[in-house]
Amino acid sequence: MNCENSRDRRLLFLQGNEVCVEAALYAGLGFFAGYPITPSTEIGEQLSKRLPMLGGKFIQMEDEIASMCAIIGASLTGVKAMTATSGPGFSLKQEAIGYAVMAEIPCVIVNVQRTGPSTGLPTGVGQGDVMQSRWGTHGDHAMIVLTASNHQDVFAVTVEAFNLSETFRTPVILLFDEVIGHMREKLVLPEQGEIPLVERLKTSVKEGTNYHPYLPREDGRLPMSDFGGVHRYNVTGLFHDMWGFPTTDPNTAYELLHHLVDKIESASQRIARYNEFFLDDAESVLISYGASARSALHLVESRRAVGERLGLLELQTLWPFPAAIVRERCEHAKYIVVVEMNMGQIAQEVKKAVNDPDRVFLANRFDGNLITHRDIKNILRVIRGGGM
């Protein structure tokens, strides 16, 4: 919805799910497959209108698994492809996400989180899929997972998700939540070119010359050839050699798994996105992300106004977990309080990252309601030795 009174046509007032759509189109989305599920449905709804207008493809598949597989197939033809879902649907997609990891096929998966497990609280907010986004599919692997707490950042991380998926030839997960997805706020739509876009790296190997789809260049990137192009090759979820042919050779298997993990883990500094607020002199550091970070920021700003040395580290990259940044920013903090809407999934990572895990506390809520600044304030008081 445009702001009718605004002179600036780039100024929009949207739901987070709609912002995700705007950003995906900005990034060059050409194909979307999905299945209706609360609270992500608006993404598919919007794209069913927007994509055909741009000559893009939208399909509502028969289930969540089919949607995930369809975007992988589409991506192989050279288009940028995305699906969107929520908890139960995210569970169903896991096997195919692992396939995209193994076959190194760029794609973006949006999970607008609700409270789980199972059907849980379909309209309630939650952040309980943090670990599933990391380890949901079987086997060792690396995963890129991004999130955001406001619409300008939802836009930025969505574009970044496409960029990273193309750069690293890997599925990237956007882990939003119900509050972000359904909340309406302002978005200043970036101009074309304002945010750089990474396009599919295509092979320069000519027809008739051997093309090795799974032979990384010196910089670790793998130029692709589109299905339908002049290079015919095999894509498989089996361990494979540089031709894409299945192999059980232990050395090849070892090298491939290392490649799949290292290409992402070794770039974790570059992938790490975060915002920091009042950290320089903070005695207590809140660490949060997504909708929880809004309440955390609210508290930090109000306590700063009365002179309390409270700061916030807001994570936008959840995986690979930015452990070095967390460790460094929390070095001088007396208390580190992780604010999240689950039973401590990121808190455990923070404990692993910092030198003294006993300083790490959890301010959380997992009842389908948004954690408020009052909730955090009350927990802070207890941590500091005050009563409830």
Place this chain on the structure above:
Amino acid sequence: MAAKDYLRERFMPHIWCPGCGHGIVLNNLVESIDRLGLNKNDLVLVTGIGCSARISGYVDFHTLHTIHGRALTFATGVKLARPELTLLVAMGDGDALAIGGNHFIHAARRNIDITALIMNNRTYGMTGGQHSPLTGYGMKSITAPLGNIEQAFDTMELAKAAGASFVARGTTYHVRSLQKLLTKAIRHKGFSVVEILTQCPTYFGRKTKAGTAVDMLQSYRDNTVPVGSEAKQKNPELIERGIFVQEERTEFCAAYEGIIQSSREGR
């Protein structure tokens, strides 16, 4: 071109057991492609998991060996993104109609222009001979040691009811007509289903006492009849082969082009 021009020698020898019918299917498929004069760059073969799924590795097309039961959904993504490509999907009976049954009926309902081969050996061969939805009542399997108490699907009725616009059945014994069926199926604009009865002497043959590969091929000769023949009316146990459905019906990707046109015209 010769058959070998369509094959990847790098992948050979194939993994199929001696006597397996899948090689006959591969040979017929390649012959059909040659007869149709299709460019290899325009061909995409998608498979799932199982003995049948290995067929994708052996052909020199764009090949996508995916996960169990989902081959049609990957193929749907490729086809909708690039409708000018020719999509072939080869599945086993378990792959297509057990774990992939939902995708099968929905691909048929959409009438998306994909040719689906169901290589029906009535067993899960790769995992060692368990019964599939096409094994049939009373047959023994590794996981039905006292006999299967589940009825089989009739693939032709299922495909027809789900909306496939080309539905046919062939066997690895009737190789000439199989090649013709495949050629017609690939040429057909819409969702085409070709069920191919193909022998698995290693598991189905042993567990059900159907015998050797030759015994099973002979049973295809003796127990199948052309669709609509009088013999079937006299003996309902006979299995019909040939074309069951061949109809022109709106194809999904073509219909989607209409959506693009309408939305651009602001309708």
